[in-house]
Amino acid sequence: MGKRLSGIFPAGTNLGIVSIGMLMADHADAIVWRGPMKTKAIQQFVDEVDWGELDYLVVDCPPGTGDEPLSVAQMLGSGSHAILVTTPQQVAVADVRRSISFCKVIQLPIIGVIENMSGLVCPHCAKTLSLFGSGGGEQLAKEGDIPFLGRIPIDPDLMQSGDNGTPLIGQAIDSPAFKAIQTIIATIQSSLSS
């Protein structure tokens, strides 16, 4: 094993992150890799990143049922769980429906479904606009007989914090997305500790 990679910890947080993008010399470069190379990179992220002591390791997989989620599930082994994230509209729900089957086939326990980009709270009148429809995530959870973890609205603060590289957690306490995320995290934690 070579030099260990370090997770990046944004100032003032205990949230470490690592991604292939951080290892690229030029951020405009595209990564054109076949399956085996992706699998190797995932292996290195699992085995060779020095995270220190972890409470949770969250792996953000691309949508679908391809090599990446399969590699991640196999490498992390027993004790790992899946959280499925969908947007409310039917084309996205159809993808995540396949992910539910995928988890069942590989016997990866599912904690639940989150509906993301679930409406936009208008900054002018505080009414919610359902840009991508609504209820698709909850319906899917019901169909698959798995828990529905909640809805996260579209939130300009969330987009801004992503672009700035500063997590929303700990800053915008009043944001509807922040409140939704907090509730969802608490539900996930209690599901994992029960």
Ligand SMILES: [Zn+2]
């Ligand atoms: Zn409005």
